[in-house]
Amino acid sequence: MPLAEDVxxxxxxxxxxxxxxxxxxxxxxxxxxxxxxxxFYVFKPPRDLAEIDAELKGVTDRILTMIAGLSK
Numbered sequence: 001m002p003l004a005e006d007v008x009x010x011x012x013x014x015x016x017x018x019x020x021x022x023x024x025x026x027x028x029x030x031x032x033x034x035x036x037x038x039x040f041y042v043f044k045p046p047r048d049l050a051e052i053d054a055e056l057k058g059v060t061d062r063i064l065t066m067i068a069g070l071s072k
Contacts, residue, residue, distance in 0.1 A: 003031075 002010070007024065015022050046052075 007029070011022075011024060
């Protein structure tokens with residue numbers, strides 16, 4: 001929720017229409033940040049080095065061909 005907005009106003013507009021029985025525990029209300037990377041990040045191992053090298057060689061060859069075409 002935006003920090004510049006009042007909690008009650010935001011709650012009435014964004015939460016209550018979807019969850020009419022929701023409530024705010026005023027004793028536990030505090031400013032906190034959600035660590036999105038901890039909750040939503042899924043590790044993908046890097047590609048094989050040989051695959052990356054082959055892709056880089058192909059891109060480099062294509063760039064060299066384009067440069068050679070400019071100098072003709």
